Amino acid sequence: xSTELEAVxxxxxxxxxxxxxxxxxxxxALAFVAYLIAAYLTIDINWSRVYEGLDRGAQFALxxxxxxxxxxxxxxxxxxxxxxxxxxxxxxxGILISIPIGLGAARNIAxxxxxxxxxxxxxxxxxxxxxxxxxxxxxxxxFGPLAGFLTLSFATIGFLSKLLAEDIESMDRxxxxxxxxxxxxxxxxxxxxxQPQVMPRLVGLSIYRVDINFRESAILxxxxxxxxGATLNTAFDRYEYDTAAAILILIIVVVMALxxxxxIVRARVQ
Amino acid sequence: MPVIEKNGDxxxxxxxxxxxxxxxxxxxxxxxxxxxxxxxxxxxxxxFFVWDAPRIASDIWTRATPxxxxxxxxxxxxxxxxxxxxxxGTLIALCLAVPVAFxxxxxxxxxxxxxxxxxxLIIVSTRSINSLIWALLLIAIIGPGVFAGVVAIAIRxxxxxxxxxxxxxxxxxxxxVEAITATGASxxxxxAYGIVPQILPAFAGIAVFRWDINIRESTVLxxxxxxxxGLQLSASLNVLAWPQVSLILLVILAAVVISEWVSAKVRGxxx
Amino acid sequence: xxxxxxxxxxYRTGDQALKSIELEVPEGQVLALIGPSGAxxxxxxxxxxxxxxxxxxxVWLGDIELTHLKSSGLRRARREMGxxxxxxxxxxRLTVMENVLSGxxxxxxxxxxxxxxxxxxDVDEAxxxxxxxxxxxxxxxxxxxxxxxxxxxVGICRALIQxxxxxxxxxxxxxxxxxxxxxxxRLICELCTERGLAAIINIHDVALAQMFVxxxxxxxxxxxxxxxxxxxxxxxxxxxIYGEEDWEATIKKVDDDGNEIEAAE
Numbered sequence: 001x002s003t004e005l006e007a008v009x010x011x012x013x014x015x016x017x018x019x020x021x022x023x024x025x026x027x028x029a030l031a032f033v034a035y036l037i038a039a040y041l042t043i044d045i046n047w048s049r050v051y052e053g054l055d056r057g058a059q060f061a062l063x064x065x066x067x068x069x070x071x072x073x074x075x076x077x078x079x080x081x082x083x084x085x086x087x088x089x090x091x092x093x094g095i096l097i098s099i100p101i102g103l104g105a106a107r108n109i110a111x112x113x114x115x116x117x118x119x120x121x122x123x124x125x126x127x128x129x130x131x132x133x134x135x136x137x138x139x140x141x142x143f144g145p146l147a148g149f150l151t152l153s154f155a156t157i158g159f160l161s162k163l164l165a166e167d168i169e170s171m172d173r174x175x176x177x178x179x180x181x182x183x184x185x186x187x188x189x190x191x192x193x194x195q196p197q198v199m200p201r202l203v204g205l206s207i208y209r210v211d212i213n214f215r216e217s218a219i220l221x222x223x224x225x226x227x228x229g230a231t232l233n234t235a236f237d238r239y240e241y242d243t244a245a246a247i248l249i250l251i252i253v254v255v256m257a258l259x260x261x262x263x264i265v266r267a268r269v270q
Numbered sequence: 271m272p273v274i275e276k277n278g279d280x281x282x283x284x285x286x287x288x289x290x291x292x293x294x295x296x297x298x299x300x301x302x303x304x305x306x307x308x309x310x311x312x313x314x315x316x317x318f319f320v321w322d323a324p325r326i327a328s329d330i331w332t333r334a335t336p337x338x339x340x341x342x343x344x345x346x347x348x349x350x351x352x353x354x355x356x357x358x359g360t361l362i363a364l365c366l367a368v369p370v371a372f373x374x375x376x377x378x379x380x381x382x383x384x385x386x387x388x389x390x391l392i393i394v395s396t397r398s399i400n401s402l403i404w405a406l407l408l409i410a411i412i413g414p415g416v417f418a419g420v421v422a423i424a425i426r427x428x429x430x431x432x433x434x435x436x437x438x439x440x441x442x443x444x445x446x447v448e449a450i451t452a453t454g455a456s457x458x459x460x461x462a463y464g465i466v467p468q469i470l471p472a473f474a475g476i477a478v479f480r481w482d483i484n485i486r487e488s489t490v491l492x493x494x495x496x497x498x499x500g501l502q503l504s505a506s507l508n509v510l511a512w513p514q515v516s517l518i519l520l521v522i523l524a525a526v527v528i529s530e531w532v533s534a535k536v537r538g539x540x541x
Numbered sequence: 542x543x544x545x546x547x548x549x550x551x552y553r554t555g556d557q558a559l560k561s562i563e564l565e566v567p568e569g570q571v572l573a574l575i576g577p578s579g580a581x582x583x584x585x586x587x588x589x590x591x592x593x594x595x596x597x598x599x600v601w602l603g604d605i606e607l608t609h610l611k612s613s614g615l616r617r618a619r620r621e622m623g624x625x626x627x628x629x630x631x632x633x634r635l636t637v638m639e640n641v642l643s644g645x646x647x648x649x650x651x652x653x654x655x656x657x658x659x660x661x662x663d664v665d666e667a668x669x670x671x672x673x674x675x676x677x678x679x680x681x682x683x684x685x686x687x688x689x690x691x692x693x694x695v696g697i698c699r700a701l702i703q704x705x706x707x708x709x710x711x712x713x714x715x716x717x718x719x720x721x722x723x724x725x726x727r728l729i730c731e732l733c734t735e736r737g738l739a740a741i742i743n744i745h746d747v748a749l750a751q752m753f754v755x756x757x758x759x760x761x762x763x764x765x766x767x768x769x770x771x772x773x774x775x776x777x778x779x780x781x782i783y784g785e786e787d788w789e790a791t792i793k794k795v796d797d798d799g800n801e802i803e804a805a806e
Contacts, residue, residue: 004672004677004678005668008668008677009665009668009669010661010665011664012661012664013659013667013668013680014657015638015639015657016636035357036358039353039354039357040358042350042351043354043416044415044416044417045415045417046413046415049413050412050413053412056411057411060410060411081310082310082314085306085307085310085311086311088303088304088307089304089308089311092304127523127526127527128523129486129487129490129522131490131493132490132503132519132522135493135507136330139326139330140323140330141315141319141320141323142315142316142320144311144314144316145310145314145315146311146314146315149311215398215399215400216400218399218403219400219403222402222406222493222494223493229403232403232406233406236406236407236409236410239410244407248403251398251399252394252395255397255398256394256398259394443633445626445630446630446631446632446633448592448626448630449624449626449630449631449632449696450643450646451592451619452590452622452709453619453620453623453624453643453644453645453699453703454646454648454703455616455643455646455647455654456646456651457612458651459646459651459654462651462655463632463635463639463643463646467632467633467634467635468632468633468634470634471634
């Protein structure tokens with residue numbers, strides 16, 4: 001029997017902890033618990049109000065079994081159509097603009113000044129949430145779908161350009177260089193050396209973004225930027241749960257359909 | 271890729287005539303749809319306001335600058351609330367997402383025929399609906415306040431976390447699970463020893479990723495009355511107090527940047 | 542001690558992996574299962590501890606029939622059978638010690654295993670086994686930090702800590718280099734002798750099998766084609782198992798090679 005073995009026999013064994021410094025480990029655990037308690041105490045839940053609400057919650061859940069598509073049919077279908085229109089237009093414009101910006105934001109094909117400008121645009125677009133952009137654009141352009149359209153186009157640019165740029169930066173250099181070596185111009189080089197490599201993912205991401213855009217378009221109406229959100233907001237304000245349930249079901253169905261289509265498209269391009 | 275003989279020359283085209291016709295037709299239909307959409311948007315727009323937009327934008331800009339810095343003293347509590355909404359909402363969502371994910375994953379679901387579809391329905395329905403809409407709904411049910419925000423964020427995050435988690439569960443190495451099963455371990459032990467260690471890194475990554483997103487989302491929940499800094503934003507917008515609005519937007523921007531930084535750091539440390 | 546009666550496995554695709562296998566393994570015997578890929582070696586081993594459900598037939602371990610056991614009975618039976626895998630099958634993100642102790646899961650309740658509070662006797666036994674295979678110093682390393690040979694040793698410890706009567710060994714050397722393969726095979730066979738364990742070792746390296754085991758069973762298309770001592774493996778026999786090939790060179794070379802290594806160590 002080796003001496004090392006004798007040393008450990010009869011001793012209890014414990015799994016080595018994730019953070020080896022005991023002080024740090026206990027400190028972090030304590031801080032976390034303290035935070036949770038502090039957070040809970042400041043939330044200030046009005047339990048009696050919540051209790052009253054359970055009733056309405058049950059009503060709402062019931063409304064899902066009996067959604068009302070008819071009594072506000074024109075509002076619902078009009079709103080849904082407007083949401084779809086905003087989604088389509090914003091996706092098309094957003095994707096078209098995001099391609100040059102994505103090219104510009106890829107360090108391996110763009111010169112530094114262009115790179116910085118494009119990265120700046122991407123950063124701004126990603127940092128501002130859709131709803132805040134929508135508020136500002138409604139203030140500037142007035143109520144209506146134009147503000148929603150611009151909002152989603154802007155958001156699409158941030159999303160797609162970033163991913164496209166990352167894709168281009170991580171592409172296979174050799175393939176692209178082979179095209180360059182054949183004496184191609186810049187545009188030809190992009191078309192033959194870069195595009196084939198990033199196209200499948202770009203298509204997949206674009207479809208995914210259409211899906212996101214539709215989901216976002218459902219809330220633009222809350223701030224007056226068009227789409228089904230306004231109808232939904234009105235339904236909640238009037239406690240018309242069955243109409244609200246109908247709208248929510250429609251949104252879920254459209255999102256599911258879009259996810260299904262995007263699954264098929266992505267499988268085909270890859 | 272067809273090769274056509276024409277006047278004795280061999281010409282290569284990328285597509286056959288039929289293919290290229292179908293291709294053009296598709297582009298035409300796409301263009302027509304876009305034109306229709308654009309026309310609808312255009313019809314619903316008061317173009318007078320749009321032409322006036324540069325003037326209004328510069329007007330708002332002059333009013334909004336400089337931000338009202340001293341207003342920050344009133345933002346402490348809303349920022350704290352925002353942080354709580356995001357953090358507690360994420361924690362609740364994770365607790366609920368774990369069982370849903372196990373029920374939804376093909377290799378761990380107790381019944382692929384009955385339970386899996388239900389779990390998938392929960393995932394898709396909570397994911398498709400924006401947290402602002404959940405907040406609207408919850409405010410109608412349990413009244414305005416931070417709690418509605420927490421619950422809204424929690425519900426919205428369930429589907430997101432559960433989807434990523436069940437995909438991680440479906441990708442685990444089955445042989446490791448087999449090895450644990452072969453020792454005579456029970457169903458729960460197989461889960462604790464064979465499955466959980468394999469998905470733990472993914473779980474931690476998802477948690478931090480979603481927390482980052484939730485910080486963003488909780489900054490605007492106040493717009494519909496669900497607590498946090500959005501309440502101040504909404505109030506300032508209503509009275510057109512632009513210097514306050516610009517300060518709040520700066521604070522939100524800072525919060526987003528910081529949370530993204532924290533999440534990137536933590537993910538880097540885990541993986 | 543282990544008895545297979547008319548064991549049949551037909552996969553849902555219609556592939557008949559095992560055609561009425563009859564096999565008896567007495568206590569303490571180390572048996573090598575050879576045969577071409579797809580002959581049903583892996584399926585046979587997995588049908589014994591029911592990681593794969595056999596379609597029909599009986600599996601007797603001692604005086605217990607395994608194919609009809611319900612889940613708790615099956616768990617108890619699985620404790621008696623240690624399994625060693627081709628790609629080690631360690632839980633990579635757990636420590637070496639946790640991997641070894643996971644062999645005791647069949648004996649320990651859920652909460653104790655969740656909080657890693659194994660009985661002291663199990664912990665001591667785990668340390669002893671790790672010392673026996675020369676990995677005591679690695680006890681708190683994560684499994685994915687180990688080399689292939691080290692991982693397989695941990696896999697062996699995990700199987701042995703179950704205190705089994707039978708070892709089911711599925712291609713233990715397939716992912717290892719020739720030298721480590723021999724070391725691992727020797728270790729497995731030594732441990733079997735030390736503890737009087739029976740073992741079924743599923744292996745495609747005929748030479749390696751001949752070096753270490755007392756009995757060889759050849760499988761082809763899910764049926765037993767050969768059953769006898771390693772010396773009886775003639776080129777003719779190998780041809781019936783694997784198909785036509787020049788076996789003379791393989792067998793001879795292996796013998797020389799084996800002696801050489803034996804002498805060198």
